[in-house]
Amino acid sequence: MTQATNTDSNSNIRNGVKVDLIGLSRYYKDVAALKSMNLSASPGELIVLLGPSGCGKTTALRALAGLEVLDGGTVMIGSKDVTRLPASRRNIGMVFQSYSLFPNMTAKANVEFGLKVRKVSSSERSKRSAELLDLIGLSPQADRYPHQLSGGQQQRVALARALAIKPEVLLLDEPLSALDAKVRAQLRDEIRRIQLELGITTFFVTHDQEEALALADRIAVMRAGEIEQIDTPLSVYSQPTTEFVAEFVGKVNRLSGVIVSQDKVNVESIGSISYDSKNTPFQTGTNVQVLVRPEALGIMISDTGQWRLVSKSFLGASVKLNLTNPTGQKVVVELTTGEATLIEQDSQLSLFGKSDALLVQRA
Numbered sequence: 001m002t003q004a005t006n007t008d009s010n011s012n013i014r015n016g017v018k019v020d021l022i023g024l025s026r027y028y029k030d031v032a033a034l035k036s037m038n039l040s041a042s043p044g045e046l047i048v049l050l051g052p053s054g055c056g057k058t059t060a061l062r063a064l065a066g067l068e069v070l071d072g073g074t075v076m077i078g079s080k081d082v083t084r085l086p087a088s089r090r091n092i093g094m095v096f097q098s099y100s101l102f103p104n105m106t107a108k109a110n111v112e113f114g115l116k117v118r119k120v121s122s123s124e125r126s127k128r129s130a131e132l133l134d135l136i137g138l139s140p141q142a143d144r145y146p147h148q149l150s151g152g153q154q155q156r157v158a159l160a161r162a163l164a165i166k167p168e169v170l171l172l173d174e175p176l177s178a179l180d181a182k183v184r185a186q187l188r189d190e191i192r193r194i195q196l197e198l199g200i201t202t203f204f205v206t207h208d209q210e211e212a213l214a215l216a217d218r219i220a221v222m223r224a225g226e227i228e229q230i231d232t233p234l235s236v237y238s239q240p241t242t243e244f245v246a247e248f249v250g251k252v253n254r255l256s257g258v259i260v261s262q263d264k265v266n267v268e269s270i271g272s273i274s275y276d277s278k279n280t281p282f283q284t285g286t287n288v289q290v291l292v293r294p295e296a297l298g299i300m301i302s303d304t305g306q307w308r309l310v311s312k313s314f315l316g317a318s319v320k321l322n323l324t325n326p327t328g329q330k331v332v333v334e335l336t337t338g339e340a341t342l343i344e345q346d347s348q349l350s351l352f353g354k355s356d357a358l359l360v361q362r363a
Helices: 002-008 057-065 107-117 122-135 151-164 181-198 209-215 233-238 243-248
Strands: 019-028 031-041 046-050 072-077 092-095 169-173 201-206 218-223 226-231 253-261 264-267 271-274 287-292 297-301 308-314 318-324 330-336 349-353 359-362
Touching: 019 057, 031 057, 031 072, 031 226, 046 057, 046 209, 057 072, 057 092, 057 169, 057 201, 092 151, 107 122, 107 151, 122 151, 151 169, 151 181, 181 209, 201 209, 209 233, 218 233, 218 243, 226 233, 226 243, 243 287, 243 359, 253 330, 264 287, 271 349, 297 330
Parallel strands: 046 201, 046 218, 092 169, 169 201
Antiparallel strands: 019 031, 019 072, 218 226, 253 264, 253 287, 264 271, 287 359, 297 349, 308 318, 318 330
16 A cells, blocks of 8 residues: 555655665764665655664764764765765754653744755745645644643644754654654654655654554664665565564564475464465475464364463453364464454364465475
Protein backbone atom coordinates (compact mmCIF):
# COMPACT_ATOMS: atom_id res chain seq x y z
CA MET A 1 0.00 0.00 0.00
CA THR A 2 2.85 2.37 0.82
CA GLN A 3 4.43 1.74 -2.55
CA ALA A 4 1.21 2.49 -4.41
CA THR A 5 0.83 5.78 -2.56
CA ASN A 6 4.38 6.74 -3.39
CA THR A 7 3.77 6.04 -7.08
CA ASP A 8 0.77 8.34 -7.00
CA SER A 9 3.02 11.18 -5.83
CA ASN A 10 5.62 11.00 -8.59
CA SER A 11 4.89 14.61 -9.55
CA ASN A 12 6.17 15.64 -6.12
CA ILE A 13 9.23 13.40 -6.06
CA ARG A 14 11.04 15.59 -8.58
CA ASN A 15 11.25 18.21 -5.81
CA GLY A 16 13.35 15.86 -3.68
CA VAL A 17 17.12 15.58 -3.67
CA LYS A 18 19.41 12.56 -3.78
CA VAL A 19 21.41 11.85 -0.62
CA ASP A 20 24.52 9.66 -0.40
CA LEU A 21 26.24 8.54 2.79
CA ILE A 22 29.55 7.05 1.73
CA GLY A 23 31.76 5.07 4.09
CA LEU A 24 30.64 6.86 7.25
CA SER A 25 32.78 5.98 10.28
CA ARG A 26 32.47 7.28 13.82
CA TYR A 27 34.36 6.07 16.88
CA TYR A 28 33.97 6.88 20.55
CA LYS A 29 37.33 5.78 21.92
CA ASP A 30 37.35 2.04 21.15
CA VAL A 31 33.64 1.79 20.33
CA ALA A 32 32.61 1.97 16.67
CA ALA A 33 29.26 3.78 16.37
CA LEU A 34 29.44 3.62 12.56
CA LYS A 35 31.58 1.21 10.55
CA SER A 36 32.07 2.44 6.96
CA MET A 37 28.31 2.77 6.51
CA ASN A 38 26.99 3.27 2.98
CA LEU A 39 23.44 4.42 2.20
CA SER A 40 21.81 6.23 -0.70
CA ALA A 41 18.34 7.79 -0.83
CA SER A 42 16.59 8.60 -4.09
CA PRO A 43 14.89 11.99 -4.52
CA GLY A 44 11.66 12.06 -2.51
CA GLU A 45 12.30 8.72 -0.81
CA LEU A 46 11.51 8.03 2.84
CA ILE A 47 14.10 5.76 4.42
CA VAL A 48 13.64 4.43 7.94
CA LEU A 49 16.74 3.61 9.98
CA LEU A 50 15.60 0.78 12.24
CA GLY A 51 17.49 -1.00 14.97
CA PRO A 52 18.01 -1.50 18.70
CA SER A 53 19.52 1.10 21.01
CA GLY A 54 23.20 1.64 20.31
CA CYS A 55 23.11 0.36 16.73
CA GLY A 56 24.24 3.71 15.25
CA LYS A 57 21.01 4.94 13.67
CA THR A 58 20.90 8.26 15.52
CA THR A 59 24.63 8.76 14.98
CA ALA A 60 24.06 8.35 11.23
CA LEU A 61 21.22 10.87 11.33
CA ARG A 62 23.31 13.37 13.30
CA ALA A 63 26.19 12.90 10.86
CA LEU A 64 23.86 13.75 7.98
CA ALA A 65 22.60 16.79 9.88
CA GLY A 66 26.13 18.05 10.58
CA LEU A 67 25.79 17.55 14.34
CA GLU A 68 28.39 14.77 14.49
CA VAL A 69 32.08 14.98 13.55
CA LEU A 70 32.96 11.98 11.41
CA ASP A 71 36.17 9.98 11.61
CA GLY A 72 35.78 9.04 7.97
CA GLY A 73 33.39 9.12 5.04
CA THR A 74 31.49 11.58 2.87
CA VAL A 75 28.02 13.13 3.05
CA MET A 76 26.55 14.20 -0.29
CA ILE A 77 23.31 16.15 -0.68
CA GLY A 78 22.49 16.30 -4.35
CA SER A 79 25.82 16.87 -6.09
CA LYS A 80 27.26 18.84 -3.16
CA ASP A 81 29.77 17.45 -0.66
CA VAL A 82 28.59 18.80 2.71
CA THR A 83 30.84 16.68 4.92
CA ARG A 84 32.71 19.66 6.31
CA LEU A 85 29.84 22.14 6.32
CA PRO A 86 28.29 23.07 9.68
CA ALA A 87 24.67 22.16 10.35
CA SER A 88 23.54 25.75 9.73
CA ARG A 89 24.68 25.56 6.09
CA ARG A 90 23.19 22.19 5.11
CA ASN A 91 19.55 23.27 4.54
CA ILE A 92 18.20 20.38 6.60
CA GLY A 93 15.06 20.30 8.72
CA MET A 94 15.16 18.16 11.86
CA VAL A 95 12.50 16.96 14.30
CA PHE A 96 13.55 15.42 17.60
CA GLN A 97 11.85 13.12 20.10
CA SER A 98 11.39 16.07 22.48
CA TYR A 99 9.24 18.79 20.95
CA SER A 100 11.79 21.54 21.76
CA LEU A 101 9.28 24.33 21.18
CA PHE A 102 9.90 27.78 22.62
CA PRO A 103 7.45 27.99 25.54
CA ASN A 104 7.09 31.77 25.31
CA MET A 105 6.10 31.68 21.62
CA THR A 106 2.79 30.80 20.02
CA ALA A 107 2.51 27.93 17.55
CA LYS A 108 2.66 30.47 14.73
CA ALA A 109 5.76 32.16 16.15
CA ASN A 110 7.48 28.81 16.65
CA VAL A 111 6.88 27.90 13.01
CA GLU A 112 8.21 31.27 11.89
CA PHE A 113 11.34 31.18 14.05
CA GLY A 114 13.73 29.69 11.46
CA LEU A 115 12.49 32.13 8.84
CA LYS A 116 13.02 35.05 11.21
CA VAL A 117 16.62 33.96 11.83
CA ARG A 118 17.09 33.93 8.04
CA LYS A 119 15.71 37.50 7.93
CA VAL A 120 12.68 36.58 5.81
CA SER A 121 10.17 39.43 5.66
CA SER A 122 7.29 39.51 8.11
CA SER A 123 4.65 39.12 5.38
CA GLU A 124 6.42 36.13 3.87
CA ARG A 125 6.87 34.53 7.31
CA SER A 126 3.19 34.95 8.04
CA LYS A 127 2.19 33.48 4.70
CA ARG A 128 4.52 30.49 5.08
CA SER A 129 3.44 29.70 8.63
CA ALA A 130 -0.23 29.93 7.65
CA GLU A 131 0.35 27.43 4.83
CA LEU A 132 2.13 24.98 7.11
CA LEU A 133 -0.31 25.26 10.00
CA ASP A 134 -3.05 24.49 7.50
CA LEU A 135 -1.02 21.56 6.16
CA ILE A 136 -0.69 20.03 9.65
CA GLY A 137 -4.30 20.83 10.56
CA LEU A 138 -3.57 23.35 13.32
CA SER A 139 -4.71 26.66 11.85
CA PRO A 140 -7.28 27.16 14.67
CA GLN A 141 -4.50 26.72 17.25
CA ALA A 142 -2.07 29.18 15.64
CA ASP A 143 -2.16 31.61 18.58
CA ARG A 144 -1.87 29.01 21.33
CA TYR A 145 1.27 28.49 23.39
CA PRO A 146 2.92 25.05 23.73
CA HIS A 147 1.42 24.40 27.18
CA GLN A 148 -2.03 24.87 25.63
CA LEU A 149 -1.40 22.13 23.05
CA SER A 150 -1.45 18.35 23.38
CA GLY A 151 1.72 16.33 22.84
CA GLY A 152 0.64 15.35 19.34
CA GLN A 153 -0.16 18.96 18.46
CA GLN A 154 3.21 20.14 19.78
CA GLN A 155 5.00 17.58 17.62
CA ARG A 156 3.01 18.76 14.59
CA VAL A 157 4.20 22.30 15.29
CA ALA A 158 7.79 21.01 15.55
CA LEU A 159 7.32 19.34 12.16
CA ALA A 160 5.93 22.52 10.62
CA ARG A 161 8.86 24.51 12.03
CA ALA A 162 11.32 22.07 10.44
CA LEU A 163 9.54 22.39 7.09
CA ALA A 164 9.16 26.18 7.19
CA ILE A 165 12.69 26.83 5.90
CA LYS A 166 11.97 24.63 2.84
CA PRO A 167 14.76 22.14 3.62
CA GLU A 168 16.19 19.85 0.99
CA VAL A 169 16.18 16.94 3.45
CA LEU A 170 13.95 16.19 6.45
CA LEU A 171 15.33 14.23 9.41
CA LEU A 172 13.12 12.75 12.14
CA ASP A 173 14.75 11.24 15.23
CA GLU A 174 12.17 9.04 17.00
CA PRO A 175 9.61 11.87 16.86
CA LEU A 176 6.66 9.72 17.98
CA SER A 177 8.08 7.73 20.89
CA ALA A 178 6.79 10.12 23.58
CA LEU A 179 3.19 9.88 22.37
CA ASP A 180 0.46 7.42 23.28
CA ALA A 181 -0.38 4.61 20.84
CA LYS A 182 -3.44 6.19 19.18
CA VAL A 183 -1.86 9.62 18.70
CA ARG A 184 1.37 7.97 17.50
CA ALA A 185 -0.48 6.07 14.76
CA GLN A 186 -2.41 9.17 13.68
CA LEU A 187 0.68 11.39 13.53
CA ARG A 188 2.64 8.66 11.76
CA ASP A 189 0.07 8.69 8.97
CA GLU A 190 0.11 12.49 8.89
CA ILE A 191 3.90 12.58 8.56
CA ARG A 192 3.71 10.17 5.63
CA ARG A 193 0.93 12.19 3.96
CA ILE A 194 2.87 15.44 4.31
CA GLN A 195 6.14 13.86 3.17
CA LEU A 196 4.47 12.52 0.03
CA GLU A 197 2.67 15.78 -0.65
CA LEU A 198 5.89 17.78 -0.42
CA GLY A 199 8.07 15.15 -2.09
CA ILE A 200 10.89 15.76 0.36
CA THR A 201 13.71 13.25 0.86
CA THR A 202 13.31 11.99 4.42
CA PHE A 203 15.22 9.90 6.96
CA PHE A 204 13.25 8.58 9.94
CA VAL A 205 14.92 6.93 12.94
CA THR A 206 12.98 4.47 15.10
CA HIS A 207 13.30 1.23 17.06
CA ASP A 208 9.59 0.48 16.50
CA GLN A 209 9.14 -2.22 13.83
CA GLU A 210 5.47 -1.43 13.19
CA GLU A 211 6.30 2.24 12.66
CA ALA A 212 9.06 1.34 10.20
CA LEU A 213 6.88 -1.06 8.21
CA ALA A 214 4.04 1.46 7.97
CA LEU A 215 6.13 4.48 6.94
CA ALA A 216 9.07 3.47 4.80
CA ASP A 217 9.77 3.25 1.11
CA ARG A 218 12.82 1.29 2.27
CA ILE A 219 14.00 0.15 5.67
CA ALA A 220 17.68 0.05 6.63
CA VAL A 221 17.99 -2.41 9.51
CA MET A 222 21.08 -1.52 11.53
CA ARG A 223 23.20 -3.48 13.96
CA ALA A 224 26.47 -2.49 15.66
CA GLY A 225 27.16 0.44 13.33
CA GLU A 226 26.40 -1.40 10.09
CA ILE A 227 23.40 -1.95 7.83
CA GLU A 228 22.36 -5.62 7.95
CA GLN A 229 19.75 -5.26 5.22
CA ILE A 230 18.09 -2.47 3.26
CA ASP A 231 14.98 -3.19 1.24
CA THR A 232 11.26 -2.52 0.97
CA PRO A 233 9.16 -3.19 4.08
CA LEU A 234 7.63 -6.27 2.45
CA SER A 235 11.01 -7.76 1.57
CA VAL A 236 12.57 -7.01 4.95
CA TYR A 237 9.64 -8.69 6.70
CA SER A 238 9.08 -11.67 4.41
CA GLN A 239 12.59 -12.19 2.96
CA PRO A 240 15.14 -11.30 5.66
CA THR A 241 18.71 -12.00 4.65
CA THR A 242 20.05 -12.58 8.17
CA GLU A 243 18.88 -14.16 11.41
CA PHE A 244 19.12 -10.80 13.19
CA VAL A 245 16.77 -9.10 10.71
CA ALA A 246 14.30 -12.00 10.87
CA GLU A 247 14.09 -11.81 14.66
CA PHE A 248 14.18 -8.02 15.01
CA VAL A 249 11.51 -7.23 12.41
CA GLY A 250 8.52 -9.18 13.71
CA LYS A 251 8.15 -12.39 15.71
CA VAL A 252 9.58 -15.80 14.81
CA ASN A 253 9.51 -19.40 15.96
CA ARG A 254 12.87 -21.16 15.96
CA LEU A 255 12.39 -24.85 15.12
CA SER A 256 14.57 -27.87 14.33
CA GLY A 257 14.21 -29.54 10.95
CA VAL A 258 15.72 -31.80 8.32
CA ILE A 259 15.91 -31.04 4.60
CA VAL A 260 13.80 -33.63 2.72
CA SER A 261 13.90 -32.18 -0.81
CA GLN A 262 15.12 -29.19 -2.79
CA ASP A 263 12.40 -26.90 -1.39
CA LYS A 264 10.98 -28.79 1.60
CA VAL A 265 12.08 -29.10 5.22
CA ASN A 266 10.54 -31.53 7.69
CA VAL A 267 9.97 -29.84 11.04
CA GLU A 268 9.62 -31.93 14.18
CA SER A 269 5.99 -32.26 15.41
CA ILE A 270 4.73 -30.09 12.52
CA GLY A 271 5.61 -31.76 9.25
CA SER A 272 6.74 -30.53 5.85
CA ILE A 273 7.20 -26.78 5.28
CA SER A 274 8.24 -25.17 2.02
CA TYR A 275 11.26 -22.88 1.86
CA ASP A 276 13.04 -20.83 -0.78
CA SER A 277 16.24 -22.70 -1.61
CA LYS A 278 17.56 -20.23 -4.20
CA ASN A 279 19.91 -18.46 -1.80
CA THR A 280 20.43 -21.25 0.74
CA PRO A 281 20.50 -24.65 -1.01
CA PHE A 282 20.98 -27.65 1.29
CA GLN A 283 21.55 -31.33 0.58
CA THR A 284 18.82 -33.79 1.56
CA GLY A 285 19.29 -34.96 5.14
CA THR A 286 20.94 -31.75 6.37
CA ASN A 287 19.95 -30.75 9.92
CA VAL A 288 18.78 -27.14 9.96
CA GLN A 289 17.27 -24.41 12.10
CA VAL A 290 13.97 -23.17 10.67
CA LEU A 291 12.60 -19.68 11.39
CA VAL A 292 8.84 -19.39 10.89
CA ARG A 293 6.51 -16.44 11.47
CA PRO A 294 3.59 -17.12 13.88
CA GLU A 295 1.06 -16.31 11.14
CA ALA A 296 2.72 -18.82 8.78
CA LEU A 297 1.52 -21.74 10.91
CA GLY A 298 -1.99 -23.20 10.84
CA ILE A 299 -3.84 -25.21 13.48
CA MET A 300 -6.17 -28.20 13.14
CA ILE A 301 -8.18 -29.83 15.92
CA SER A 302 -7.24 -33.51 15.70
CA ASP A 303 -7.64 -36.64 17.86
CA THR A 304 -3.99 -37.43 17.17
CA GLY A 305 -2.71 -33.88 17.72
CA GLN A 306 0.33 -33.51 19.96
CA TRP A 307 -0.01 -29.81 20.74
CA ARG A 308 -1.89 -28.19 23.62
CA LEU A 309 -2.92 -24.60 24.25
CA VAL A 310 -1.03 -22.88 27.07
CA SER A 311 -2.47 -19.38 26.77
CA LYS A 312 -4.23 -16.92 24.44
CA SER A 313 -3.50 -13.22 23.99
CA PHE A 314 -6.22 -11.16 22.32
CA LEU A 315 -4.67 -8.59 19.95
CA GLY A 316 -7.82 -7.21 18.33
CA ALA A 317 -8.02 -8.49 14.76
CA SER A 318 -5.81 -11.45 15.69
CA VAL A 319 -5.09 -13.72 18.64
CA LYS A 320 -1.67 -15.02 19.73
CA LEU A 321 -1.68 -18.62 20.93
CA ASN A 322 1.14 -20.14 22.96
CA LEU A 323 1.34 -23.90 22.40
CA THR A 324 3.44 -26.74 23.80
CA ASN A 325 3.82 -30.48 23.18
CA PRO A 326 4.84 -33.45 25.39
CA THR A 327 8.55 -32.95 24.61
CA GLY A 328 8.44 -29.40 25.97
CA GLN A 329 8.70 -27.75 22.58
CA LYS A 330 7.02 -24.32 22.44
CA VAL A 331 5.48 -22.53 19.48
CA VAL A 332 3.62 -19.25 19.01
CA VAL A 333 0.82 -19.17 16.41
CA GLU A 334 -1.17 -16.12 15.34
CA LEU A 335 -4.71 -16.62 14.01
CA THR A 336 -7.58 -14.33 13.12
CA THR A 337 -9.94 -13.75 16.02
CA GLY A 338 -12.62 -15.84 14.28
CA GLU A 339 -10.28 -18.81 13.80
CA ALA A 340 -9.02 -18.64 17.37
CA THR A 341 -12.48 -18.95 18.92
CA LEU A 342 -12.54 -22.64 17.88
CA ILE A 343 -9.43 -23.45 19.93
CA GLU A 344 -10.25 -24.56 23.47
CA GLN A 345 -7.90 -25.15 26.39
CA ASP A 346 -8.33 -28.95 26.24
CA SER A 347 -8.22 -29.27 22.44
CA GLN A 348 -5.77 -31.69 20.82
CA LEU A 349 -4.05 -29.74 18.09
CA SER A 350 -1.94 -30.43 15.01
CA LEU A 351 0.19 -27.78 13.29
CA PHE A 352 1.01 -27.31 9.62
CA GLY A 353 2.83 -24.79 7.48
CA LYS A 354 0.49 -22.36 5.70
CA SER A 355 3.30 -20.52 3.92
CA ASP A 356 7.06 -20.69 3.39
CA ALA A 357 9.57 -20.75 6.19
CA LEU A 358 11.13 -17.35 6.74
CA LEU A 359 14.74 -18.48 6.91
CA VAL A 360 16.50 -21.85 6.95
CA GLN A 361 20.03 -22.13 8.35
CA ARG A 362 22.43 -24.97 8.98
CA ALA A 363 22.03 -26.25 12.55
